[in-house]
Amino acid sequence: MTFLKPHPKPSLKPHVKPHRKLSRTLSPGPFPKPARSPGPGPSGRLGAAVAGLALAGLAVAGCAPGTSGTGAQRDDKGGTLRVWLFQEVGNKPKERVVDSAVAGFRKRHPEARVEIEYIPVETRAQRIKAAFNDPASAPDLVEYGNTDTAGYVKDGGLADISAEFGAWDETRDTDPTARTSVTVDGKVYGAPLFVGVRALYYRTDVFRELGLSAPKSQTELIATAKKAHRARPELYGLAVGGAYTYGALPFLWAHGGELATRDGGTYRAAVGSPAARRGIAAYTSLFGPDNCPPAKCAAMGGNATVTAFASGRAAMAIGGDFSHAAVEAGPVKGKYAVVPLPGVKPGSVAPAFAGGNNLGVLRSSSHRTLAVELLKSLAGKETQGRLFDAMGFLPTYTDVRAEAARKQPFVKPFIDTLAAGTRFVPGSPGWGRIDAGQVLPTMFQEIVSGRKDVATASADAARTMDAAFAEAG
């Protein structure tokens, strides 16, 4: 029962990134090395032989974990540009759009060749980290998930293109959240390629049968969910998940809460603030026998809630524009509609998380100028408009997006959500660690399983987050 295509959106990324082996270069790293091995001592032949073998082994394999230098040495004006893009399910239309953009680029720069490689989404973290480690086989341009920006910058993988981005006239229409998603410490490390945003899916047939209408406020949303579950106990009212961070955050933001606030150079967690706690309490109130029993829902992530909705086991769910195909493929096809997730005040929209992908130039690229030119072709207005037609990816330019909504009414609620204002995760490499450490899912799960109350769980999560921010910078 595969309803969901693995889109390269942050929400659908693997819980744990695929592991990679430490790659070692033969050149020793630029750090103090511990003594290699004791010399042959008086302990006799055995000691000498072991030491000899150890030395031989060290000489062969290099004696310390390696570090690769990724700074670029040259800026060639010709040659081959290598590009890594994500391999989508049904990738052909994307390839056609990319090919025509590349053809346009080649016309302007006949001296450059372009090699496009589509990398599998599941192993992208591995591939991109490997590219940072081995500049010789790294591409010049990569597509990456926008929550990874700060981490990749900290890793020293992406080139600062603030000057080029600022001088590029099309970026005047780039929406502010998309701009945030490529910005770290005021510097720009790429160009947004598309955004992904979540809204409220609901079953029109169930709502009609029960005489319900699409909720206008968060209070109404929670009441509607419970009403639907009471009338149809086999359905979750609103499918929620303890591990569905990006479905939960709009509740936190709608109450005026924040994940973290910037205090000078460092971030400080704000999930323990009264406003954030109100949002967390609102979200976790949806876990219970009257809507979504914690025994089942505490473990669910975003995929599981959308699957529940798509297979007809939920009256409502929070899903992305990228979940459209999955829902269409299920038995609820033609029996659902989408509205923006309501905020606290009636008629308002809860701030959504702006997911999506960016394009960036690698710091190790030996064709920096050309690579930036190619980036402009691939992430420019024309290509983004065509990508929307071909793949349904929401453009990051406000004017191109308005045009898209005119052509495809389905995306209207998502574009309304974007227009109402979106939020982004803290632009700190600490966020990657917090995400990987499942800090927020743990907090939600502790609350919904009754282990801790909202105040304790959020205070504990804030402490863990602060430690990660302090350590990772």
Place this chain on the structure above:
Amino acid sequence: MATSARTSTDTPAGTEKGVRPGPGRGPGGAPGPGRELRRDRAPGPGRRRGAGSGSGHGGWTPWLYLAPALAVLAGLLVYPIYQLGLISLLEYTQAQVSGGAPTSFQGLGNYRALAADPEFWRVLLATVVFAAACVVATLAVGCALAVLLTRVRAVPRLALMLAALGAWATPAVTGSTVWVFLFDPDFGPVNRLFGLGDFSWTYERYSAFALVLFEVVWCSFPFVMVTVYAGIRAVPAEVLEAAALDGASQWRIWRSVTAPLLRPILVVVTIQSIIWDFKIFTQIYVMTNGGGIARQNLVLNVYAYQKAFASSQYSLGSAIGVVMLLILLAVTLVYLRLVRRQGAEL
């Protein structure tokens, strides 16, 4: 299932497997006669060694012959452990690997960070208790079934053997996925069979650990069963017959004759089980979705994986690896000492 793609990651860099010996290697020589044989032959090599050292030359020759094996051992054991230890003393995250930041020597900083992390101690305690429960359960089930094997006819014995070998041959990820499905609250046959309704096994901490324990026992009892069965079959019939003629009961025969003869095998099997169960990864990772609700089912190996690979803190992950290595070494040595004090030969 849409989630299956996420959970298909296997063990990290082969830390869990790879130490399992083939079925024949553990039990090695049969206990009774084997020992006799060795004792008989003992004077032979002893005499030769005496002659060699007397002549006073050829000191390097044995090392020359040993060199290929030692080189392999150094490459496969010493070097990785050396790297593990080295990395655990550095600050080594993705930023250091890819050159974004300089690598720095931290001394015991990573170990201090671990000791200061309350979650580490919680996970360590859970791992020790869970591993102990798994070892006891595996040994009990394995030994009981081995005894059963000696008591039943050929056809049921073959059936039991085949079933056990099937469980043994099943990859851990597959086994875990199947067990989770069997106990699924909505579709699982187990809940339907026992009338448990939609009881979610993975929701409560202890029921989740119990579910994982069932799977661990299921996939590791065959090794114990086959090994102990081979040991029982190797006990000479005349010894048992003599005991029976002396009027010993079945229980007395087991306690005073069979069990002492089996002791070397039980020692090997116990150490193996301790090592596997302490290093459990796949079952927890797959069945509790990477550590369970609110990380309630984390064990040390999964915790190390999260630190090292999910959040790219390779040095912290290495430190956890070193701690695990030391704990396992200590446990094994203490256990061997205890056994030797009781007079068993290995």
